[in-house]
Amino acid sequence: MPLPNPHLPDYRAGMNESGDSLGASFARFADEIRRAAPTYGAICEGVAAAPEVLALLDGVPAPQRRPVLLLAAVHHRLLESPEEPLARHYRTITSESDNSDPVPAFIAFCAKHARALRSTISNRSTQTNDVGRAALIYLALSPIAADSQAPLGLVDIGTSAGLNLHLDRFTYRFHDEDGGEVRLPGSAPELDCLVRGATVDAVLDTSLPRIGNRLGVDPSPIDPRDPEEARWLLACLWPDQIERVDRLRAALTVAADHRNEVEILTGSGVDRVAEGVERARAAGCLPVVVNTWSLTYFTPSDRVTYVEELDRLGANDDLAWIYLEAPNETPELPWGEVDRNISLSVLRHIHWKGGQRSERTVGIAHPHGRWIEITDR
Numbered sequence: 112m113p114l115p116n117p118h119l120p121d122y123r124a125g126m127n128e129s130g131d132s133l134g135a136s137f138a139r140f141a142d143e144i145r146r147a148a149p150t151y152g153a154i155c156e157g158v159a160a161a162p163e164v165l166a167l168l169d170g171v172p173a174p175q176r177r178p179v180l181l182l183a184a185v186h187h188r189l190l191e192s193p194e195e196p197l198a199r200h201y202r203t204i205t206s207e208s209d210n211s212d213p214v215p216a217f218i219a220f221c222a223k224h225a226r227a228l229r230s231t232i233s234n235r236s237t238q239t240n241d242v243g244r245a246a247l248i249y250l251a252l253s254p255i256a257a258d259s260q261a262p263l264g265l266v267d268i269g270t271s272a273g274l275n276l277h278l279d280r281f282t283y284r285f286h287d288e289d290g291g292e293v294r295l296p297g298s299a300p301e302l303d304c305l306v307r308g309a310t311v312d313a314v315l316d317t318s319l320p321r322i323g324n325r326l327g328v329d330p331s332p333i334d335p336r337d338p339e340e341a342r343w344l345l346a347c348l349w350p351d352q353i354e355r356v357d358r359l360r361a362a363l364t365v366a367a368d369h370r371n372e373v374e375i376l377t378g379s380g381v382d383r384v385a386e387g388v389e390r391a392r393a394a395g396c397l398p399v400v401v402n403t404w405s406l407t408y409f410t411p412s413d414r415v416t417y418v419e420e421l422d423r424l425g426a427n428d429d430l431a432w433i434y435l436e437a438p439n440e441t442p443e444l445p446w447g448e449v450d451r452n453i454s455l456s457v458l459r460h461i462h463w464k465g466g467q468r469s470e471r472t473v474g475i476a477h478p479h480g481r482w483i484e485i486t487d488r
């Protein structure tokens with residue numbers, strides 16, 4: 112099957128910048144993203160030759176010393192300074208985006224706000240929460256829910272602002288290449304997902320999953336009710352991807368409105384997943400552990416421990432695990448027949464039921480859930 116290329120610049124960028132000069136990594140990043148994100152492409156090309164701007168990343172640990180951290184820090188500051196000339200180039204701030212060269216305004220902005228930018232850069236790490244992935248989780252969850260007598264207890268590892276814990280509350284439009292379409296009404300945002308390689312009817316059970324417990328784990332959870340925290344999530348998105356911003360704002364509203372129905376554990380998923388599973392069981396639910404673009408942030412040995420922990424937790428009691436990750440970044444996960452060298456987002460699930468363990472690849476997906484190529488029919 113030919114593999115579609117979803118373009119993953121925001122995740123790949125700067126993942127392995129060590130050994131590379133920072134200027135060169137900005138230049139390479141500019142090349143990668145220019146077509147999909149012209150504003151950030153132009154800015155990164157300009158920054159590659161601006162040592163005074165690159166110096167803002169001095170002293171930052173290697174894993175975070177990447178273009179996306181500087182871009183997010185500037186965007187974060189700019190969201191509260193919309194009067195700045197640079198804001199005219201950001202469609203997240205102005206609807207009439209200025210198409211002239213943004214680099215002079217970017218450099219001037221960095222000089223003026225250097226102190227605040229340094230503080231953000233040293234205290235934050237890039238952190239997205241893309242609710243478009245809820246459509247993919249929904250697809251994997253649908254047969255598990257249909258099969259379970261008990262309500263589901265979501266245990267979202269790397270939950271960020273916990274947005275995907277509300278996946279049963281959003282509106283979905285699933286459609287296929289044969290013209291089939293299923294619309295599941297709910298709150299904004301409306302998430303649109305193209306199903307390739309199968310009909311929607313074949314892969315989707317339209318009854319809403321019954322969710323009885325919602326728990327997330329993250330070392331740096333974001334409180335959706337706190338405007339300052341929410342601003343950091345918005346800043347991690349790109350001004351060239353305005354549709355993601357609208358989606359995020361709508362999902363933050365849902366998460367803020369229902370924050371008291373969610374429990375968040377602060378810490379690493381590897382240390383706290385067992386606690387999350389036990390809480391779901393104590394609430395009379397089938398625990399469903401979910402990790403979407405989170406295990407890439409674990410160390411390899413923590414990924415090994417996490418997999419062992421889930422096998423242990425599923426050995427004597429029923430458990431489901433849904434994961435959407437890139438195999439090449441998380442080769443320690445059970446990828447079955449999937450090539451571990453691919454850098455695409457692969458959606459799989461494992462089900463421990465009555466002592467039996469079964470695993471399934473649902474498909475290869477767009478990293479933000481816009482489409483999925485079903486490989487299991």
Ligand SMILES: C[S@@+](CC[C@H](N)C(=O)[O-])C[C@H]1O[C@@H](n2cnc3c(N)ncnc32)[C@H](O)[C@@H]1O
Pocket residue numbers: 238239240241242244268269270271272328329330331332378379380381402403404405408409
């Ligand atoms: C790219 S975001 C993905 C967020 C969310 N799962 C989604 O799909 O939108 C990665 C998240 O993993 C979290 N994270 C990093 N290391 C972690 C760890 N050891 N345990 C749990 N979460 C972690 C980060 O704080 C961040 O919120």
